[in-house]
Amino acid sequence: MTDPGPWGAPPPPAKPAHAPPASWRRRLLWLVFVIGGGALAAILLHVAPWALRTGYDWTFVVVWGGFLLLMSLGLMTARRGDILKGVRHAAIWVAVVGLLAFGYLYRAELAEAPLRLRMALNVGAPVATGERELRVAQTEGGAFVVVGQVNGQPVLFMVDTGATDTVLSPADARRVGIDVEHLNYDQTAETANGLGSGAAWTADRLAVGGLELGAFPMVVNKAPMGGSLLGMSFLDELESFEVRDRTLILRWREGAGSHPLAPT
Structure with missing residues (x-):
């Protein structure tokens, strides 16, 4: 047995935290998200079939669609605190992008x-x-x-x-x-x-x-x-x-x- 010394025995090493397995509610929400996203994309393509005319357009859709899909998979197993932090960061970026878009759309009025x-x-x-x-x-x-x-x-x-x-x-x-x-x-x-x-x-x-x-x-x-x-x-x-x-x-x-x- 090892001598603990004058300060007592060192604490046991902390076990690495693992994300809890995804519950059935999260899986259901993820499935609804995927189906809803696909349906929305199909409706937009039906309403504006000219929106995807070039290979660059399709590449843009595939890249961003894959990115959103990976993000949604990560949210299935993420902790609640991590989800809230991610939502806050996403809201900040949405606000920044919205402000830039507003400035671009009303650039003539702002210039005057x-x-x-x-x-x-x-x-x-x-x-x-x-x-x-x-x-x-x-x-x-x-x-x-x-x-x-x-x-x-x-x-x-x-x-x-x-x-x-x-x-x-x-x-x-x-x-x-x-x-x-x-x-x-x-x-x-x-x-x-x-x-x-x-x-x-x-x-x-x-x-x-x-x-x-x-x-x-x-x-x-x-x-x-x-x-x-x-x-x-x-x-x-x-x-x-x-x-x-x-x-x-x-x-x-x-x-x-x-x-x-x-x-x-």
Whole structure:
């Protein structure tokens, strides 16, 4: 008999753990899994027979089918704790693959997310989205407002396709430096409040985003207004304008206006 020494006898070596034999319930579930997988594959092949046309397609199905079959065989004899751990890992991978697939499917929308954020945070500020293209976000009230510059002074315009001219309110005209008291208000126009009077005036420079127009004719309204209007006299200088997804898109041709600038 071996002397156990001062610390007592060493513990007996642990017996290797063996996975329990598969129960009849697991075998039944595995059989249902195999039959269901085969039936699903047959239905998909019947619905879309063109899905498996090349040898590569069949190889893909055989490889992944064999992989899933081996995985299912392993689950039959695995311990409950190992199964739960495997399920957690599989869920993580499914979430990663799903996130990547979501990003791929909606890559165009995600690419425009920074642009939409810039327009939402800077209401009225035109955002350059191309060499000669601007976008303006719609306000909560349904209008399109854009910040332009008249002779270097910022003016908030409301885009109005029903207005023939580009109209400055008296307040904006004074801020630009116009002596509104000595203008000749000899023009009349039909407005929402009735017949209004205006005076012709020419701006040395009208800029909206990257488009600059020199010697631009405008009208200074005599009566107070809620804001200035960017009318068809400006929109006609563009190559096109359209509204899409609550966004006004302005495009102009190369060389438009007296002094076209590149978008900044």
